[in-house]
Amino acid sequence: MRMVDVIMNKRNGKQLTEEEIRFFIEGYTEETIPDYQVSALLMAIYYKGMTEKETAVLTQAMVDSGDTIDLSPIVGSKVDKHSTGGVGDKTTFIVGPLVASVGVPVAKMSGRGLGHTGGTLDKLESIEGFKIEMTEQEFIDNVNKYKLAVAGQTGNLAPADKKLYALRDVTATVDSIPLIAGSIMSKKLASGADSIVLDVKTGSGAFMKSIENSEALAKEMVTIGKNLGRNTVAIISDMNQPLGFEIGNANEVKEAVEVLQGKKVNDLRELALALASHMTVLAKTFASYDEAYKVLEENLENRKAFEAFRSFVGAQGGDVSMIDDLTKLPSSKHQVEVKAETDGYVTAIDAESIGIAAMYLGAGRATKDDKINHGVGITLKKKIGDEIKAGEALAVLLSDTTSPTDSIEKVLNAYEISSNSLGEKTLIYKVIQ
Known part of the structure; x- marks a missing residue:
């Protein structure tokens, strides 16, 4: 040939x-x-x-190009979650403990971030002592005992995807839906879960800017999963503004813990409950989404999910006192307000610009060799639909310098303020299953 x-x-x-x-x-x-x-x-x-069959074969070939993780020693139906990436997306820290709180094992392999903020692993390393490198046996033992473990990708998972992605990046072929879907799903399938829930972001802060393209990608990934023997569901969720109010590393961990303690951060809470509900239904712990949602919501209120998070942090060497007293988490030297220049209502927030502003502060990496500053980031004070007066804070920059000019300018330009309120944005557009 x-x-x-x-x-x-x-x-x-x-x-x-x-x-x-x-x-x-x-x-x-x-x-x-x-x-x-x-x-x-x-x-x-x-x-x-590519046809459905071609895409499935491509994905399986990328899986077969390297190692696969055998999760069979873990008792129960293993469920994984994947987000296509967004700004302020810290759902893993809520979803994992929620799913674990009803006895469903979550064995998650995660990566580091390149861009706006750190990835899941970087954020967890805001907690002193937290260990992301684990032997396969430690990983399996932790999942069996605590129903939740998050570790760095081990072995040589889908090396063909790594090589192809690097080439796509320099040949203007990144945004091909079969290639994107195959790339994402090859790593998920190699990681060994029985079922997969996908959070496909859409909007200004997402890779896919339109709902039509997001839906096409979601359908492609669900089809791949099913063709290759995995129960797969995709949620299409909004990323036209950051998720929650915190963008960074330690401050995102803090916000996730506050939700686990009962704080009503509406969009973050709703999305986490939706993802966790679909995961537990795929694991056959609940017969319906509504039943799952009800029990999981109770486990937020009664703090069962919070206790699952504490156990998980302690099991991986993290200082649990930082979870009990969130003021112990890394913080910035300065807080700099970004103030509105006019009265009105917030009608749009360019999520990607907010993410870039956080990266300028040191919360993310421009290159893979950059070091993450866990204490810096951004706290939003106003979101879409909120009223604002001139001189009021739109956001607070958690900065190690007193005048982070580039970030201030980026945040100011990210906000659109007009005289009429648009009301709240849709959070979940569609479920593909």
């Missing part, structure tokens, strides 16, 4: 065979097929697309 023939077949709109797809994935992973030929194929896929 020749790679040029595979390229030609896709260029001409033909469906690639399983043999052809595996030939190119294996050859590229083993470096017997060069970048320039794979670049040509990626561009052909970008223009001609």
Whole structure:
């Protein structure tokens, strides 16, 4: 078989065979097929697309290119959650303990962030002593005992995806829905969960800016999951403004703990309950979404989920006193208010700009070698639908400098204020299952 023939077949709109797809994935992973030929194929896929069957085969081939994690020693039905990324998205810290509080095991492999703020692992490392590197046996033992563990990705999961992603990034083929879906799902499938709930973000702070594209991606990923033997559900949720009020690392952990303690951060709470409800239904712990939601909501009120989070932090070496006394978490040297210049109502917040402002403060990484400052970030004081007076704070910058000019400008420009209120935004647009 020749790679040029595979390229030609896709260029001409033909469906690639399983043999052809595996030939190119294996050859590229083993470096017997060069970048320039794979670049040509990626561009052909970008223009001609892939069928359901092709996308499933591509995903499985990427899974098979490296290690897979065997979670069979964990008792019960293992459920995982994946978010396509957003600003202020700290749902894992609420969803994991909620699901664990009803006895469903959550064995989560997470990554570090490159962009607005740290990733899940970076945020957890705001807690002194928290250990993300675990042996496979420690990971399994923790899930069996505490029903929740979060660790850094171990082994060589889906190396073909890593190579393809780097190439897509420099060949303008990132935003191909079959390639995005295959990339996300290959890592989830290699991580070994029985069922997967996907939180597909849509809007200004999301990778997919339109609901139509978000829905197309969600449907593609759900189809891949089902074709490859995993129960899969996707929620399409709003990212036209940050989730919750905190953007950063330690301050996001703080906000998540406050929700676990009963604080009503409406959008964050509602989304976390929705994701957890679908996860527990897939695990067959509850017969219906409504039944699951009711019990999980009770477990927020009675603090069972909070206790599950404390146990999880302690089990991974974290200083639990920082959870009991949130003032012990890392904090910034200064708090700088960003004030509104006019009266009116907040009608839009560019979530991506808020995220970039947080990165300027040191909450995220511009390059993979940058160090995260866990104590800095942004606290929003106003969200869409809120009334604001000139001179009132739109947001507070948690900064280690007294005049973070770039971040101030970015936040001011992110807010749109007009004379008429639009009311609250829709949070969950659709569920794909």
